[in-house]
Amino acid sequence: MNCTKINGFSMTILPDILSSTSFIPHGHCYLWRTPLVGLHVISDSLIVLAYLSIPATLFYFVRKRKDLPYVNVFLLFGAFIIACGLTHLMAIVTLWYPIYWVSGTIKAITAFISVVTATAIIPLVPQALALKSPTELQRINKALERAHQQLSFHIENTPLAVIEWDSDFRVQRWSRQAETIFGWKAEEVINLHPSQWNFVVPEDMEEVHKIMVSLIDKTQPRNLIRNRNYTKNGSIVYCDWYNSALFDESGQLVSILSLAQDVTDEIEAQKALRESEQRYQTLAETSPVGIFHTDNQGNCLYVNKRCCEISGTDPSTSLGRGWIKTIYWEDRERVVQEWYNTVQQGKIFRSEYRMEYLRGKVCWVLGQAIAQKNDKGEIIGYVGTVTDITARKQAEEALKNSEAKFRQLAQQEELINRIASQIRNSLNLETILQTTVAQIKHLLQLDRCHFVWYRSQHNTSNQAKLEANSNLNFQKNTSFLDYWEVVYEAKNLELPSLLGCYSVEQVGSWAMRYLQLEMIELYDVSLVSETEMRQFLMQLNCLSFLSIPIQTQLGEIGIICCIHHQKTHRWHENEIELLKAVTDQLAIAINQAQLYAQTQANATQAQAQAQQLEVALQQLQQTQTQLIQTEKMSSLGQMVAGIAHEINNPVTFVYSNVIPAIEYTNDLLNLLSLYQEYYPEPVPEIQQQIEEIELDFIQEDLPKLLNSMRIGADRIRQIVVSLRSFSRLDEAEFKAVDLHQGIESTLLILQNRLKDHAGQVGIEVIKNYGNLPLVECYAGQMNQVFMNILVNAIDALNEENIQRINCRSSDLDCQDDVCSKKPRIEIQTEVVNSNWVMIRIADNGPGIPQQVRNKLFDPFFTTKPIGRGTGLGLSISYQIVVEKHQGQLECYSEVGEGSEFIIQIPIRQATASRKR
Template sequence: MNDFPINRCPEAETGLANENSSLGERTAARNPVSVDNDWAQALNATAVVSETNSQGIITHVNNKFLEICGYNRSDLIGKTHKVINSGFHPPEFFRQMWQEIQTGSVWRGTLKNRRRDGSCYWADTTITPILNAEGKIVKYIGIQFDITPAKEQEEELRNSQGRLQKLAANVPGIIYEMRLGADGSISYPYISKGLATLCGLSEAELIADPGRLRGQIHQDDRPLYDNSLSASAASLTTWWWEGRLVLPSGGMKWLQLTAKPEQQPNGDIIWDGFLIDVTQQKETEDALRASKQKLALHFQQTPLAAIEWNLDFEVAEWNPAAEIIFGYSREEALGRHAAGLIVPEFAKEHVNRVWQDLLSQQGGNRSTNPNFTKDGRTVMCEWYNTPLIDHTGKAIGVASLVQDVTQRHEAQAALNQVKEDLEVTLAEQTAELRKSVAQLREEIVYREQTEEALRQAEEKYRSIFENAIMGIFQTTPTGEYLNANPALARIYGYDSPEDLIGSLNDIGGQLYVEPNRRAEFIAAIDKYDLVADFESRVYRKDGRIIWIAENARAVLSPSGEVLYYEGTVEDITKRKQVEGALRRSEERLREKALREAVLNHLTEQIRQSLDLDTILETTVQQIRDLLQIDRCYFSWYRPHRHQPSWEIVKEAKHQTLPSGIGIYPEVTVWSETSLKLEMLRIDNVAAVSDTSLREFLLAIGFQSLLSLPLQTRGGELGVLACAHCSGARPWSESEVELIRAATNQLAIAIDQAELYTQTRAAAVAAQLQAQQLSQALQELQQTQTQLIQTEKMSSLGMLVAGVAHEINNPVTFIDGNVAHATTYFQDLLSLLTLYQTYYPKPDPQIARFAEDIDFEFLMEDLPKVLASMKIGAGRIREIVLSLRNFSRLDEAQMKPVDIHEGIDNTLLILHHRLGDIQLVKNYGDLPLVECYPGQLNQVFMNILANAIDALDSHSDQGKITITTSIIHPETGENRQHHPTTLTAAISIKDNGPGMSEAVIKRLFDPFFTTKPVGKGTGLGLSISYQIIVEKHRGTLQCLSSPGAGAEFLIQIPIKPSN
C-alpha cells in the first residue's frame, strides 16, 4: 500500500467517519465503500496524511507525506514525528497539543517541519483522534497541507512593510495617502512624519483640515494643481505636480508631488504619493537652464567651429560655424570619420598622432592643420582640442574648437612674398601692425576662454548623457529619434544608440504595444508641459514586451512651436512584475481572509441563537447581503404530503420582488440531485437542457441558481439556495466554497437547534415534574409537621386536662371545707368570747398559754387566713378552668366561641412570663365567631409568646396592645357595634425592636427563626399561618420595621361559608 487505505473497521467507522459529519451526510444514499474510495483518492492526491497508534508511533504515511519530507517509508514507520521536528516550536507547544488530542478533541494548527535534506516547510495540520465503540482512543490521523508558499509570501509582505516604514522614515520628504470621496471631499488617511518641516503644517492639522495644504499653494500655481488633480482622477493616471507653497512664516518653497491613483469600489479615489522639497533643485535647474541656454547660444552663435568626436574619431556634434567653415551640414557630418571628412591624405599621420596624444592626455591640445571642405577647397585651421574625461579619469571623447585662419595664413604667405617690398614701409606700419597683433591676441584669449567654458559645459553634459543609468532621448514631433544614450539602447535591446535611431522611424507604431499610447503621451505633454512617470508597455528589439516609465517635456522655439521632445526612460518591468505578483497574492489572501471572516461571522450569527427560525432567517439574510444577489432562501423537502413538494420557509429578497414563501411541486431533476446531497449550479437558466427544470425556474423568475442540500440528524432534507432574477450571474468558485461551508455550518446549527428543542422540552417536563414533586413533598412535610404539632397539642391538652382534673378534686375539697372551717371557727370565736365575758379571770396556766400563742393576734389573723385560703382555692379553680378551656380536647369541629375568652385564657397561661410588660386590651364588641377554638388559641399562644420574647431582649418598657374589632365587608371600616358583617379582626402589637423587610418576607416560612439555637423550631408562625389561611380562610399579616415594633393582624370570617 502506497497511499492512505480505506479502513472499514468499527474503529474507523466510529472515528474518522464520524469526525467529518458532512461526509457522512452527503454519502448517505451512496455506496459507502465507493464514496470512501473517492474521498481517499482525493485526500491522497492533495493532502499529507499520516496515521499513528495511541502512543504516537507512526503506523502509516501516504506518498504525499514521503514526497514533502523526503524520507522513505521505512525511515518513518515505527518512529514518532520527532523525525521531522524542526525545533521551531518549544516543547510546551507539543505538550499542550498532546493534552488536547488525548482528551478526544481534534487539534488544528500550523507546524514547521524539517525535510530529510535539512530544509523546512510549513504545514496546515489537523490531528483527529479515532475512537473505538467504547470511546477509547485507538489511533490518531494527521492531515496536512503544504502552506510554505503562503508563509513565504507573508514573510515577504512583512519585509516589504518594514522596508516601507524605513523608507518613509528616511526619504527626504513625506509619503502620504489622499482620498477623494465620491462627494468631492478630500481626506488624508495616512501622512508620514516630516510634514511640519516640509510645509510648516503638522500632520494633525492637515488631517483635521485637509484643505489647508491647497490653501498654502501659490495662487499662480493653484490652477495647475487643481487641473492636474482633476486629470489624474478622470484618467486614473499618475498625478504629477510641481509648484510653489507659501509657508505660514511667509517664506516660499518649491514642492514636487507624484502620486498614483486607485479607484475604490465605492467610487472613492485614493492616491499613494510622495511630496518632496525641490526648492534647491529648482534653483539649481534655473541656474543650469540659464547656463545651458547661454552655452547653447554660444554654441550656435560662436564664430568658432565646435565639434565633438567620439572615441572612434567620428563626429558626434557639429555647430553652425563648422557648417560654414567646412561646408557640411550637421546631418551630413554626424557619424562620419574625420579622415574621410576634412583631413587631407598628407596630414592623416600628423592628425593621428595628435588624436592619440589627446586620448592618452599627453598633448595635442592645440595644432594648426590644413583641412578639406565639402567643395574640395583647402582651408587652414587652428585647432583647440580638449579630451572629455569621465569621473573615472577615462577619456570618452574629444571636443574641438576650430578657427578658420586661411585668410590669415594666406595673408602671412603674402606678407612673406612681399616682405622685401614691405620692409621699406615696415617701420611706418610697425605701430599699426602691433596694434592689430594686440587686438588679435585679445581675440584669441577671448576665444580660448569661450572654448574652455564651452568644453567644460559640454563635458559635463556629455558625461551625464553617456553614463546615465536611465535612458535619455530626443524625438521629433513626428515620432523619430533625434538622439539617444546607450542606456536607452540597452533598455530597448539595441546594440547601440545608432542602431536604435536607425531602426525606429515610427515610435508610435513600432515601439508602443498600444497604438494610441504615443498619442496619449504627446497629448499629456502638450497639456501639462511636463509628464512624469508615464507608464507604457513597449516592444524590445527581440519582440519581448517590457514596462517603462517616461518623464518628458517639450522644447519650444521662440515662436512657441515644438522643436522636439526630450526626456528619460526607466525600465520598470521587474517592479511591475513584483507589483502584479504582490497584488495577486494580496487579492488571494484578501479573498481568503474575507471568505473566512464572512464564514466566521455567519457562523457566529447562526450560533448566537438556538431558535430554528432565527438561524434560518439570519443565514439567508447574511448570504444575500454578502453576495448581493436577488434572492436567498431555505426550503424543506416534504415527501410525505399527498404529493411530494418543497416548502420555502425563510427567504431574503430584493424589495421589488414578490415573496416566494410557500409550497411548490417538486421538479424531478432538482429533487433527485438534492436527494443525492449534490449541488445544483446553474449560471444561466436559459442554457439548462432539462425542459421541466428550465421552464420551472423561468416561471418563478430565476436566471441563475446555486442550490446546496443538507440533511439533518433527524433525516429531514433541506436546501439552501441562491438565485438571481435580474440577469444571468456566473457563480465563482470562492462563492461556491463559501455557500458550501455555510451550508455545513447551517446543518450543524439546525441539528443543535433541534437537539436544544428536544432537550428544552425534556427539561421543562422534568422541571414541571420536579416542581410537582417538590410541592407534594412540601405539602407532605407541612402536613407531617402539622400532625406532629397537633399531636403535641393533643398530648399537651390531655396532660393539661388530666392535671386540671386531678387538681380540681382536692381544690374542690379544700374550697368546700374552707367554708365549713370558717363557720366552725366563727362558732369557736363566739364561744371564746362568751368564756372571756363570763370568766374574765382564767387560770394562770391558761393565761400563760394564751399569752404564749398570742391569742389576741390569732383571733384577729385566723379569719384573714381562712379568707385567703378561700381566695386561693378560687384562683386555682379559675386556672384549672382556663387550662380546660385552652386544651379544648373535645372541640375538633368548628363551633361558635368567644374570641376574648380564648385570648384571656392564653394570657392567663402566659401570666408568669409577662413580668413588667404592660398589657393593654382594647376589646371590641365581637359576637361569637365560628372557628376551631383549640387551633385559634394555638395561634394566640405563638404570637404572644414571640412578642414576649422580643420584649425580653428590648431595654425599653415593654408594652403589648391587643385590639379586636369587626370589619365591614363593603367599606372596610372597623365597627364596634353588633355586626352585620362577616369578618373579625384581632391585632396584637408590641413596641419591641421590630423586623427588617428581609425577615418579614420569610417570617411564615417553615423552620425559619431568628431565635438562638435550642429556643425555637421556626414552625410556630408557619403553623399559625396555615391555621388562619387554610383552616379559617382568613388572613395573617405582619406589619413591622426596625425600631418600630411589630403588629400581627388576624382576620377571619365570623360565619365562614361552606
Template sequence: MGFDDDAVCSASESVTLMWLNRVINALPQAIYWKDQNDQFLGCNQAFSEAAGLTHPDEVLGKSAVELSDDMQPQLLSDRDRIVLDTKQPEHHIVDLTDAGDRPNWISIQKLPLHDDHGSAIGVVCAIEDITAQKQAELKPQHSKATISATPDHITQEADAQLRDSKDFLKHVLNGVDDPIFVKDRDHRWVLVNDSFCRFLDCDRAELLNKSDYDFFSNVEADILWQRDEWVFTNGETDENEESFTDKDGRILTISTKKSSFTDQNHHQFLVGTIRDITLRKHAEYALEDLNEVLESRIEERTAALRESEVRLRALMDNLPIGVWTMDVNHRYIIQNPTALEHWGDLIGKQPQDLDLPLGVIDSWLEENRGVLSGKILRKENCHRRGDDDWFCSTILAPIWDGDRITGLLGVSIDITEQKRTEAALRENEDTLRGILQNMPVMMDAFDENGSIITWNSECERVTGYSADEIIGNPDAMELLYVDPVYREQMIQTWTRLGNNFRNWEWNIWCKDSTIKTILWSNLSGQFPVPGWAGWGIGIDISDRKQAELQLQASETCLRQQAQELTDTLKELQRTQSQLVQSEKMSSLGQLVAGVAHEINNPVNFIYGNLTYADEYVSELLDLLELYQQEYSTPTAAIQAKIKTIELDFLLEDLPKLLNSMKVGSERIQAIVASLRTFSRMDEAEVKAVDIHEGIDSTLMILQSRLKGTQGRSAVAIIKNYGDLPLVECYAGQLNQVFMNILSNAIDALEESSQFSLSNSISKSSDLNSETQYSSTSPCITIHTERISSDCIVISISDNGTGIPDSVQQRLFDPFFTTKEVGKGTGMGLSISYQIVTEKHGGSLNCVSTLGQGAEFRIEIPIAQGAT
C-alpha cells in the first residue's frame, strides 16, 4: 500500500495497519493519496488495477502524468491545489464519454491531510463510477421531457395507456436498484419496489398497508414516524444517514431521501428512496484512519529530514573541498567553510558585484547560464595567491527541484599539489627516457598497430640499424627477421607468450647480415606504459651461446670420464657400505635436522606473515570496494587503469593466490616436520599424539614415490582408520617405523610391477612358483583399530608378490637386505623392530603369503605406563 517498511510500529499498530490495508484493498472505490508535491504515496488495489499496475506499490513516487492515458491524469490532479490551500474537502462529479460515445459519470471526493499544526501536507481521493445511479435518476426526467414534448392527442393516448398498464409502472420501479417506497398520510406503505422487498427481506404482500411499527421496535418506529411527519408537514425533502440492522444482525449504513407530493385528488403521499452506503462509509472511515497514519508517517519523515539536514550541514562544514550554491539569478546562497577560505564571504553577492574585469564576469555568467540550462561543467583554473600559483578544479551542476532547475551547485578542489606532482613526473619522465635511451641493454616499444616507436642506442649498436631506419618503418620486421619461415614462427611464439615473459631466446638479423641471439623479456604486461602497446628489454648473448656450445662439448668428454670413475667408485662402495653405515646414518640425521631447521625458520616467517598479508589484502579490497561504492563514477584515468590491470580478475584471483601460498607454506612445514621426524630430534619425548596424523605425514613425504612411473602405475592408498584415542609414544621414532615399512612396501610393489612386465613379455604362467605375483593394480592398505582398552594395532599391507619364508626369518636382522647394493642398508626394519618393542613395549610382526602380498602388524599400548 506504499507505507514505509522502515517505520517502527508496536504489535497492535502492526495488526491495525494490516487490517486497514485489507479494508482499503477490499473497497470497490479507487482510492489514492498524494503528498503536497503531487507525488503518489500509495493507493488501493482498485486504483492499481484501473491504472494498469500489477501491485499498489508500483505507484509510489510517481506523478499522475506517469500513469496510462486511460486514467485521464487531469482527473487525478484537478483541484488538488485548491484542496491543499483551502484545507477543505471537495466532492464533484465529472461527465465522461467512453470509447462507444456512451456517457459515464465519475464521483471524485478529495480530503486534505493535515499535520499536528493544521497545515495541509497531502490529499486523499476516492473515485467511484456512479453511471448506473445517474442513469436511474435521469430516466424519470427523460420521461417527463418526452411527455411534455409530445402532442396533446398522443399524450392523452399515452396517459390512458399508462393508467391502464400497472405492469409498465412495476417494470420501471422494479428496474431501479435502490429501494423505493411510497407511504400514504397514515404512514402506511402503499407502493414498494422489488429492491425494497429485498432490503427488508419480506414479500410485497407483507409490506403493503403496513407501517414501520409492524417491523421495527417502537423506538426506531417513533424516530421514523417523526421524520416522515416532518416531510408531510413542511413539504420539504429530508435526507439522512442512519444505521439499520437487517434480519441477519448486520449493521448497515443507509442514506434515505424522502419528499412529499399531492395527487390530483389532494391526497398526500411520501416517496422515499434508500441507498446502502455501508461500503462508502467504511471507505470514509478507512480514509480517516489512513489520514492519521499518513500524517504520523509524514511527521516521522519530517523529523528524519531534519536530522538528515543536520548531518548534511555537519558534513558540509567538515568537507576539505569548497562547496557553494547559487540561485537562478547567479546569487550566492550557501558557502561551506572551505569555500569561504578559498573565495571569501560571497553570500548574497552576484559575479557583477565583485571587483573583476568585465570579460571575466561575462565569461563567468555565460558558464552559469549553461549550467542553469541543464549542463554539467568541469574546468581547471590557475589563481594567483601572493607569490604562488594556486590551481583549482571546479565542477558546476544544476540543482533540480522536480521538473525545474532552481539553482546550481559548485564544488572546488585544491589541486595545486597534484599539478606540482604532475610537473615533477613529467620532468622525471624526461630523465627516465634519457636513461632508457642510453642504458647498456636493448629496449624497444611498439604501438597498437605493431609499429616500432622506440629504438634505443644499444639496439642500434647490436643490430647496426639506426633509430631513423627502424622507427615507423613498415618493413622493419622484414629487415630484422629476414627468413620468412622463422619470422612467422617468431611472431606466433611472441603472440602465445603474451606481454609478460622473461628470458626468451630468439635470433635477429643484423645490418651486416650476421645473426645474433637475443635474450628478451617483455615487461609491458607487468609495467604498462601509456601509449606503448608493448615494450621489452634484451641482451645480446651470441658470445655466451658460443661458449655454451664449447662447454657442452667439454661436458660430454667429462661425462665419459665421470662414468668411468662412477664404475670404479661403485666397486669401492660395495666393500665399505657395511663399515660406514652407522656413521652414515648419524651424519644423515644431523644433516636432515640441520636442513629442516634452516628451512623451517624462513618458512615459519613466511607462513606467519601470510595471515597478516591476507588480512591486509582483505582490508585493502574492502577499502577498494568502499571506494567503488562511494565514488561510483571514477575518472577516465582510473577507468583506463581498471581496464588495463583487469581489476575484476585481480580482485577474484588475489585471495586465491594468497591461499595457494598458504597451502604451499603449510606443505613445506609438513615436509620439514617430517624431515625433523626422520632425524628423530624429539625421540626422547613421550607425548600423546594422533597416530593418524603421523601416518598421513609419512605418506606426504613419500608422495613422489607413490606417483606412477614408466614401469608402474600409481600406488593407491586405502585408509581404513578406526576410532583411536591419543596414544602416548615417541612420535618421531614411531613415524620412522611407518616410513621404513611404507618405503619397503613401495619397493616391493615396484619389484612386483617389473616382474609382472617381464613375465608378460615371456608369456610365462607358472603361478605355483615363488615368483607368483598379483595381477591387480599396486595398492597399500593401512588399517588401524583399538583391539582392547589399552592397546591399538596398525596394519600396513600391500598386494605385491609377497615375502618368502626364508626371508621372513631374517627380516628384522641388522644389515640383512634383499635389495641391490647401494639401494638398501638392511637397517630400516631392524631399527623399526627395536623402536616398537624396546621403546614402546609393543610388537612388530610380518605375515606374508607368496602371490598375496605382505602385512606388517604393529601393536603398541595406548599409555606407556600400561607396559
C-alpha cells in the first residue's frame, strides 16, 4: 500500500521537477553569444572545483585531528560549501537544459544548510573569542618554565629531603636536603638501588619492601612510613617518608617521588615526654581527687584511678567521648553545653553535676578544668579534677526538700482557702459542688473527679430514677431501694460521663463501708479482693481509686471520688490530707447552703407578712455575711498561724546555730592566720590549693556571709512574730492589747503591696503614733478592720498609679498634679478625752464621690470589678467597731483630695455608755 503511494507520488512529481517543456534554456538570456556563455561556464566550473576541493581538505583535516574542537561546525561548513558548488554546477547545466525545478531544489537545500550552519556558529563565537592567542600561549609557556624553575628551587631549598626513584627504585633525583640529612652526595647515589649501599636498617627492610611493592602494584599509590636509615657516617636517623607513585595515561609507572623528614629529635622528645608522663601518672594515680586530661576538642585522653572510682567505670569507658555517658542523663545536655562553651571560649570549666554508676548509683561531683597552652598561647588541651561532693549535696537536698515540703503545705493551704472562698462566695449547692470537683481534679491532676450522694429509700423520686437509669441492673420489685447517685463530675474531654444512679448491689460491700464513713484508697484496682467490685471498677476502666465520705448536719452522706484512668497512682499522704481538709470545708459549705436554703424556705412561707419578711431577709443577709466573713477570717487565721508555726521551727534552728557557727569560723580563721604566720612557706600542693580556692577572699568574705545569715534569720523571726500577732488565734475574748502592734503587723503583711513594682511607684506610709495605753478589744477583729481599710486605700492609690502610667505612655498632656503626686498613706493615733482612742487612716488618692460614700458601709456594695471585691470588708469593719466595740467608724472624702477613715473606740468597755 505504502509502496504504491510512493511510486504514484514519484510518477506524478518527478516528471514535473525534471520537466523542461515549459521553460527555455538560460542560454537564451545570453542570446547564445559564445564569449558570454563561455565566461559563465568557465567561471562556474572553476568555482565548482574550488568548492569541492575545500570540503575534501576540511574532511581530511578533521579525520587526522582527533582532538579538534567544534568538529560539527567543520562538517557543516563542508556540507554548505558542497551545496554552494552544486548551485554553480546547476548554473552551467541550465544554460542548455532548463531544469529550473532541480536548480531551485538544490538552492533550497543550500539555504537550509546555510541557516543551520549560521545557527551553529553563533553560540560558538564567545567560545572562539575566549581561545588563547599565540601571544598568550607563549606567555603561558614562559609561566610554566618559571613554575618549573620555582619548583626546582623549592625542591632544593625545602626542609624535606626530595628523592625521585625510577620504576626499579633507582635514585633519579637527590636533593640538597637529602645530602644534609643522610650525608651522601647526589653523584654517589644516582642510579643506585637502596640495597646497593648501606641505607636502610636491616630490621626495617621488610616493611620498606612492602611499601615499595604497594607503590608499584597501585594498592597504595600514596603512603607514609616511618623507618630508620643510616647516614654516611654510620649513625641512625628516624625519618618519615611520604611516597607518591606517578603513572602515565597508559597506566605505566613513570617515577616515584619521596619526601623524607628527619624526626629523630621528635622521637627523642617523645621519649622524654613519656618519662615525664609516667611521673605525672604516678602522682595522678595516688591523688585523692579524680584527675582527667583532654585534648583541645574535649576528647578524654586520660583518667586516673580515683576518677574511675567516683564514676564507677573503667578507664576505657571514659576515654574519647565516653566520659559523657558517665554523666547522669538529666545533667548530660547541660554539662556538655558548658564544656563546649569552655572549649570554644578558652575559659575555666567549673560545674556541679551528677555521675551515674554502671550499677545505677548516682553521686554528685564538682568538675573543674583549666586549659593547657603551648609557647604560642594556643590551647592544646585541658587538665581537670573531679571531686566527690555527694555528702554536701545530700545535706543541701535535705534542706531543699524541707523547704519544698513547707512550700507545698503553704500551696495546699492556699488552695484550701481559695476553694473555701469560692464555695462560700455562693450559697448555691450546685455551684459549691461543681466548683469543688473541678478544683480537686485540677490540683491533683486527675482523669476524673465525682461527687456522689447516697439516696435513701424514703425519697419518693428514687424509684423513678432507678427505673430510668440504664446503668442499673436489678429487679424493680426489690425491697431495697437505696442507691448512689453521681451528681457532679469533672473529667477529661475524651472520657465518657458517669453521671447517673448506681444500685447498692453494684456498689457491693463498699456500701456499708461508705455508710460507716470509711475512706477507700486503691493504688491498683486489679488488686481488689472483692470480685464484684473489681469487675465493676474495671468495667469503668479505673486504674487507681480514692474516695472520702462526707456527712452533713442533716445526716446526708456524700462521697468525693478521685479516679485515674491512664496510669496507676500511689496516693500520697499529703494528697489524702489535702482532700480531707477540702471535704471539711465542703461539709461546712454544704451545711451553710442547706441553712441558706432552709432560711429561704422560711422567708418564702412568710411572704404574706411584709414586716416579718423584711426582718427575715435582713437576718438572712446578716447571717450570710457573718458566716462568710467568719469562715474567711478563721481560714485566714489558721493558715497564717500554721505558716508562722512551720517557719518558726526551722528559723529557730538556723538562728540558734548561726551564732556558734560564727564563733567556730572565727576560731578556725584565727588558727589559719597563726599557721600562715609561723609557716609562711607551705608546700607547693597547699600553695596551689590556696590559689585555686582564693583563700584571702574566703577569710574576708566568710564572716560577712555568716553575719548576713544571722541578720536574715532575725528578720524572718520578726516576720513570724508579726504573722502570729496578726492572726490572734488565742485572743477571741476582750483583752487589753497594744493597737500599734496590730497596725505594724498589718503593715508588715501588706509590705509587698506597698513597695515599688515594675512601672508602678511605691506607696509611702507616714506614721504619727500618739502615746496610747493598752485598749480592751477583740484584737483579731481590730486587725481585720485595719486590714480592710488599708487594703482599700492601697487599691485606690494603685488605680491612680495605673492612670498615671497610662497618662505618661499616651501622647496626651497629663496634669501636673496627677503625674507628680507621690502615693501616700498617713496613720495617726491619739487619746481623746482620756477615755477614747482615735485612729486616723488617710490617703491622697482620687477620693470618694458623695453618692458612693452614702453606701460605703452597706453589705455587698462595692465599686470594684467582679472577682476583686465582695463588698463585705467595710460592712464587717463597721459592725466590729460600732456593734462589738461600741465605737464609731466615719469616712471623710472629697474627689481629688483623698480619703480619711476615723476609728474611735473606748479604752475600757465599761466607759462605752459615757458621753464624750
